[in-house]
Amino acid sequence: MVTLTRMCRSGRGGRIRRAAAVALVAATLLPLAASCAAGTSIVDKDSLVIGVKPDQPGLGMKEANGKFTGFDVDVASYIARKLDKPVRFIAAPSSQREKMLMGGSVDLVVATYSITAERKTKVSFGGPYYVAxxxxxxxxxxxxxxxxxxxxxxxxxxxxxxxxxxxxxxxxxxxxxxxxxxxxxxxxxxxxxxxxxxxxxxxxxxxxxxxxxxxxVNAPFSDERYGVGIRTGDIDGCEAVNKAITEMYQDGTAKRLLQKWFAKSGLALSFTVPQFEGCG
Structure with missing residues (x-):
């Protein structure tokens, strides 16, 4: 700061150097500002775009009229209501989920998205909202x-x-x-x-x-923790999603939705809140 002050007192040449210094600082801060804008939390958005499956009966299906239906769609709708956000659904094929989140074409993914160590290197997860x-x-x-x-x-x-x-x-x-x-x-x-x-x-x-x-076959051999995919670094958004999922189980909505879509399957369904991953 001493050097910059002395430069600013040296007349016209000082003013030029001072302008150059200001420009340099601005150039340094612009990428940071852009980064912050790109990482805006879902809680700050006016509306949400959520990726769901378009071809999985009972979980995510795109009907002939363009409407998405299924358990995952109902869960996503509940989360959006708890966040007080209008929502638009788009198809999220298995091979595109990380790319869609990282590229910003969706805000959340609720699409039978199992939480794995490999996926966590690219995106973050709220939940799980169910363990299949x-x-x-x-x-x-x-x-x-x-x-x-x-x-x-x-x-x-x-x-x-x-x-x-x-x-x-x-x-x-x-x-x-x-x-x-x-x-x-x-x-x-x-x-x-x-x-x-x-x-x-x-x-x-x-x-x-x-x-x-x-x-x-009815011979299960693994736990599949269905998470809500979210961009890495959105801790506020992750915590808001987890709060919504907890309330979904506490108010009986999770049980109602599971029975609505899978009661006739004969599967042993769980109605207790899954253990969360954590948002740190």
């Missing part, structure tokens, strides 16, 4: 698959952007033949057409797709 369990869907006449180990040497559907296949092939080292697909609806179609032998993912997802021609 990975299971397996096979054709109704299949008697040779009673648990995940029985998938050995069978064709397993692999959805781009999903981690479910990794829990079978990589974590449990079960030798399966992976058949790529763009979505779980494509997987279920492949199962019906005989292109794959099994679809393994969260039980809530499988429950939505199960038909008279398929059956869920």
């Amino acid at each position: 369990h990975q299971d397996t869907l096979v054709r109704a006449g299949e008697s040779g698959v009673t648990n995940v180990r029985d998938l050995r040497d069978r064709r397993l559907c692999q959805v781009t952007g999903s981690n479910s296949w990794r829990r079978v092939k990589e974590e449990r080292k079960i030798p399966v033949a992976l058949v790529p697909a763009g979505s779980y609806s494509e997987c279920v179609s492949g199962l019906a057409e005989g292109k794959v032998d099994a679809v393994s993912t969260d039980d809530l997802i499988l429950a939505g797709f199960a038909t008279s021609g398929t059956k869920i």
Whole structure:
């Protein structure tokens, strides 16, 4: 500061140097200001854009009229109401969820988005708002698959952007033949057409797709913590989301929504608040 003061007293040359110094400070601060603007919390926004699944029955479906319906959509709507924000829903395919959050095309993602260590290096999570369990869907006449180990040497559907296949092939080292697909609806179609032998993912997802021609093995083998995806660094937003989820369970809304969408599935549903990840 002493040097800058002396420069400012040295006449016209000092004024030039002072202007240069001010310009330098401004140039330094502008990126910081832009960074702060880009990281604005969801609690400061006038409205929210939330990514949901468009093709998972019972969880997130885009109807012919363009409206999104399902458990995840109802949860997202509840959170938006608690934040006192109008909301617009858009489709968030599994392979695009991180990119959509990081790029700012969505404010939140509520789309069967399991919390994993790898994903947490790119985005943050509120919740979880539910803990599902990975299971397996096979054709109704299949008697040779009673648990995940029985998938050995069978064709397993692999959805781009999903981690479910990794829990079978990589974590449990079960030798399966992976058949790529763009979505779980494509997987279920492949199962019906005989292109794959099994679809393994969260039980809530499988429950939505199960038909008279398929059956869920009912041998769960993992915990899938469904989180609310949020941009990294938005601690205020994360805490507001967690508060909303807690209230959703306390006022009975979570139980009502779970029963609304999955009571007929035969799954053992949980109605207690899941243990949160924390927003630090």
